[in-house]
Amino acid sequence: MSPVTIYHNPNCGTSRNTLKLIRHFGIDPDVVEYLATPPSREALVDLIARAGLTARDIVRKKGTPYAELGLDSADEAALLDAMVAHPILINRPIVASERGVALCRPSDVVLDVLPLQPGNDAFKEDGAQFLRDDRIAADDPALIAALRAGDLPVEDLAESGRRFFAYRTLAGTRVGFGGYELYGHDALLRSVVVLANVQTKKIGRNLVPLLAYRAMREGARTAWLLTKTAAGFFDKIGYKRRDRDEAPTAILTTRQAKSLCPTSAVLMAKKLGF
Ligand SMILES: CC(C)(COP(=O)(O)OP(=O)(O)OC[C@H]1O[C@@H](n2cnc3c(N)ncnc32)[C@H](O)[C@@H]1OP(=O)(O)O)[C@@H](O)C(=O)NCCC(=O)NCCS
Numbered sequence: 001m002s003p004v005t006i007y008h009n010p011n012c013g014t015s016r017n018t019l020k021l022i023r024h025f026g027i028d029p030d031v032v033e034y035l036a037t038p039p040s041r042e043a044l045v046d047l048i049a050r051a052g053l054t055a056r057d058i059v060r061k062k063g064t065p066y067a068e069l070g071l072d073s074a075d076e077a078a079l080l081d082a083m084v085a086h087p088i089l090i091n092r093p094i095v096a097s098e099r100g101v102a103l104c105r106p107s108d109v110v111l112d113v114l115p116l117q118p119g120n121d122a123f124k125e126d127g128a129q130f131l132r133d134d135r136i137a138a139d140d141p142a143l144i145a146a147l148r149a150g151d152l153p154v155e156d157l158a159e160s161g162r163r164f165f166a167y168r169t170l171a172g173t174r175v176g177f178g179g180y181e182l183y184g185h186d187a188l189l190r191s192v193v194v195l196a197n198v199q200t201k202k203i204g205r206n207l208v209p210l211l212a213y214r215a216m217r218e219g220a221r222t223a224w225l226l227t228k229t230a231a232g233f234f235d236k237i238g239y240k241r242r243d244r245d246e247a248p249t250a251i252l253t254t255r256q257a258k259s260l261c262p263t264s265a266v267l268m269a270k271k272l273g274f
Contacts, residue, residue, distance in 0.1 A: 004029040004114070007039065007047075007094040015093040017107035017124045022095070024122045024130075024170075025114060029095075038087035041080055047094055050101040052217075055079035057274065058103055060091040091274050105274045106209045108132070119170040128202035131175065133165045133210055140164065143177050143191070150193040151228075153260040157191070164191060165214065167207050175203050178211040180220070183250035187212075187220035187272075190256055192230075205237050216272040224251045224269045231266040239268040 004022055006029045009015045022029050032039070039047065048055055055076045059066065066072075066089060069082055083089045094103050097113045104110040107124065108131050122130050136143060138157040143164055147154050157164070164179040175198050179191040189211060194203045212223045224247060227234060231241065244252060244267055251257060257267075 002028055002030045004095065004097045005032060006030070007032050007034040007090070007092060007096075009033070009035060009092045012092050013125055014105055014107050017130075018093045018095060018104045018110045020124075021107060021110055021122060021130055022114065025117055025119055027114065034090060034092070035087050038084060038090070041084045044080060044083060044090070047096060047101050050096070051094070051103060053103065055083065058091045058094070059083065059089055060274075064088045103274050106206065106213060108206065108210055109213060118172070121169045121171045121173075124206075126202065128206045129169045129175070131167045131203070131206050131210060132170065133167050133214070136164050136166045136177075138162060138164055140166070142166070142174065146177050146193045146195060147191055149196060152191060152193060153256060155260060156255040159255070162190075163214070163218075165211060167203070167210070173198075176207050178207055180211060180215045180223075181254060181256075182215060182218055182220060183248070183254075185219060185221040186248050186251055187215035187218075187223050188251055188254050188256060189215070189223050189225040192225070204233060208234075208237055212270070212272055221272050222269055223272055224267065226256055226261040226265040226267055228262065228265050231268065234268050239270045242267045242269050 004027050006019055006022060008019055008031050048058060056079060059079050065086055071079060071082055091103055094101065095110050095113055100113045102109050102113045111132055124130060144154050162179055162181050166174060167176045168174050176194040177191055181188045192208060215223060247267060
């Protein structure tokens with residue numbers, strides 16, 4: 001038995017990218033095509049618990065009988081029963097190893113459960129690089145330099161409640177930074193910057209979902225942001241423009257919203273989920 005198991009759907013790009021990344025490290029995983037051979041209820045309960053998630057977190061709506069089965073009001077037990085009866089309701093891919101279990105959306109998240117090892121760069125099916133993220137300190141000089149170069153605020157970096165990450169390719173090339181502030185179920189994404197020499201190479205479109213994933217795993221259910229020049233970029237990755245009166249007070253009273261971003265900055269938001 002391989003030390004890594006992937007619950008895989010070959011029709012899903014994220015699942016294929018995840019499998020590609022596992023194999024990139026020379027690992028030959030057990031590939032469970034769960035639509036044909038679904039996990040038992042007990043196995044599913046175990047995977048969900050080890051991932052630190054709930055059945056509701058891993059239920060898939062798109063392209064499934066979720067609405068037809070009226071699962072909006074289902075409790076955890078009913079969701080599990082539905083997923084066992086209709087495995088298409090299980091979101092994919094779930095990867096299990098000795099290091100843990102993760103629902104790998106985006107696919108780069110699988111690095112959390114693979115043995116840490118250096119690697120060569122690798123690319124998703126759309127040509128974007130797989131990225132690693134590392135938590136960094138707010139006073140990291142490279143973060144500050146990149147934010148200044150991107151004309152983004154640095155005045156409030158050291159205040160409490162902020163998290164910052166550096167992003168690099170699998171071979172270790174630093175490509176950008178991002179951060180968030182968490183206010184209950186609302187996160188303010190901030191300090192998103194791709195280094196100038198690697199902009200327009202699909203790094204931003206990979207970096208933001210990875211950043212939003214980290215916020216989501218800390219409880220965020222909506223990601224908000226303010227941008228002076230990149231609204232067109234965020235439009236392309238599913239963020240919607242919002243009026244200020246649609247945002248919760250916690251977001252409107254952040255330093256970014258109150259004083260650091262001009263009132264002309266565009267407010268945008270996206271619901272978070274796998
Ligand atoms: C905005 C930024 C993060 C985008 O990252 P990137 O790696 O260059 O973007 P990608 O290559 O992933 O681009 C994805 C798409 O958005 C488009 N795009 C990129 N930057 C854009 C911008 N500023 N405005 C409009 N569209 C943009 C790309 O052309 C691409 O379009 P396509 O899918 O049709 O080809 C990066 O340009 C940057 O760091 N800018 C300076 C700092 C900044 O403005 N940060 C946002 C603050 S909230």
